[in-house]
Amino acid sequence: MKMKNIHIQIMSVQNARVKEWAQLLERRGRDKQGKYLIEGYHLVEEALRAGAMVETIVYSLEKGAPAGWDDLDQASSVEWVGVSPAVLEKCSDTQTPQGVLAIVARPQLGIDELLAGEHDLVVVLDGVQDPGNLGTIIRSADAVGANAVVLGRGTVDLYNPKTIRSTMGSMYHLPIVEADLGVLLPLAHERGVRLVTTSLQAERSCYDTDLRQPTWLILGNEGKGVSPEVAAQSDVQVIIPMQGKAESLNVAMAATVLLFEASRQRLGGM
Structure with a gap:
């Protein structure tokens, strides 16, 4: 899979960025950061295809980076972060995380x-x-x-x-x-x-x-x-x-x- 961005790895749930992502599970955190979190292959792909303001894609190092997104130009312009299962679990709202989530900036449509x-x-x-x-x-x-x-x-x-x-x-x-x-x-x-x-x-x-x-x-x-x-x-x-x-x-x-x-x-x- 071709990607222009360098992959970063985060393994610890105590990492400051992980704590920021986990805050997005609550409205207070979303309002404070002006961002939200989406989870699962379908939703992240849909966001990329629609041109949503995806900033970071977080994926399971065990499962590897999602395949099949090569033709999505935006997928190569965002930050990719490989993480441990513990990090995914901390940032997930589901009982069985799918292995990929994304941090997206909230649109300002008035x-x-x-x-x-x-x-x-x-x-x-x-x-x-x-x-x-x-x-x-x-x-x-x-x-x-x-x-x-x-x-x-x-x-x-x-x-x-x-x-x-x-x-x-x-x-x-x-x-x-x-x-x-x-x-x-x-x-x-x-x-x-x-x-x-x-x-x-x-x-x-x-x-x-x-x-x-x-x-x-x-x-x-x-x-x-x-x-x-x-x-x-x-x-x-x-x-x-x-x-x-x-x-x-x-x-x-x-x-x-x-x-x-x-x-x-x-x-x-x-």
Whole structure:
């Protein structure tokens, strides 16, 4: 395997760099360093292919450097560090480390960049707490070609290791922005965006609502739903009709239904 960078080896868990990497398993460490950690061959390769700001690739000396990344130009421009099993275990959030992880700088995408780009179909999350739900929503948004995902305050950290794993790499396929919804939503509305929220009390079916125009789908906290402050800014509230006896859908399932309904309509299905 051809690599331009010299490989460094670190064997001790007491090494200062290892301690810094381990801090990235916690939000406080990620916020302090402005970086996050991804783990596993698929995720690291996906980050490299997407042009994410990968700084360091850490791999198991026992297993050797990952093969098959020769054609990825970025793989030859990052730092490669071979480490002991103990170091990998200290920096891993999983019970059985795969043998490779990467340190990535967090992107600085803000409200201005979001509003300046395409915002035809966007998912907005208001206080979604579960990492698995957030990851699934990002995957669904990616699947239908949505333009972005917005994380309002109180939403689980995108760079939580569990969230990252549940995105299955989709976090690298579309912009994901953290924002104050009280500031962002009025700006979006001024640009002609229709704000659609979900509510169990809504009388209007999502299937009877035109989702072909620029639309932001707003989903709320698993237990409380969309906050009153955010709901007050919406143009229309919709419900997903159910013929069975289930009281409601999981927020990730609801987001997926709405996204695919919007996609169906846009493909000429309405």
